[in-house]
Amino acid sequence: MSSATAEASPARGVIRRIGDVSRAYGSVIGSRGYFPLWLGQLASSFGDTLHYIALVVLVFQLTGQGLAVAGLVAVEVVPVLVLGPIAGVIIDRFSRKSVLVGSDLVRAILPCRYCGRRAPGTPTSWQPEWRPATRSSTQPSRP
Numbered sequence: 001m002s003s004a005t006a007e008a009s010p011a012r013g014v015i016r017r018i019g020d021v022s023r024a025y026g027s028v029i030g031s032r033g034y035f036p037l038w039l040g041q042l043a044s045s046f047g048d049t050l051h052y053i054a055l056v057v058l059v060f061q062l063t064g065q066g067l068a069v070a071g072l073v074a075v076e077v078v079p080v081l082v083l084g085p086i087a088g089v090i091i092d093r094f095s096r097k098s099v100l101v102g103s104d105l106v107r108a109i110l111p112c113r114y115c116g117r118r119a120p121g122t123p124t125s126w127q128p129e130w131r132p133a134t135r136s137s138t139q140p141s142r143p
Helices: 003-029 034-063 066-093 096-114
Strands: none
Touching: 034 066, 066 096
């Protein structure tokens, strides 16, 4: 066996594996249920990206400081870096369905903590501002 044939053999194996993987992905992409899943994931990723960009712009506009933007980025990234390894252990120990449902419930409940809070002195949207009733100069007075 020549050295050229020996070198071509691993290359053929790699090409064959790439072809197998391509056919497997092709069958997944061709399924009816994949497109809505992909489209939903695309919309979710797009929304997450817009949300992140809006937060960065808002923080910079409100503070005018790059340090505040860096703090925002740190608050977004550090939990992922710290909790990532722990999340892997949790997912391995419990059923994935219960972890997904539990995490979604926590994500739904956490914003509810802020529902009753407001800045001091600002009326909430359901609280009308009461002003004393005064007559307008255009309305005739009653006898």
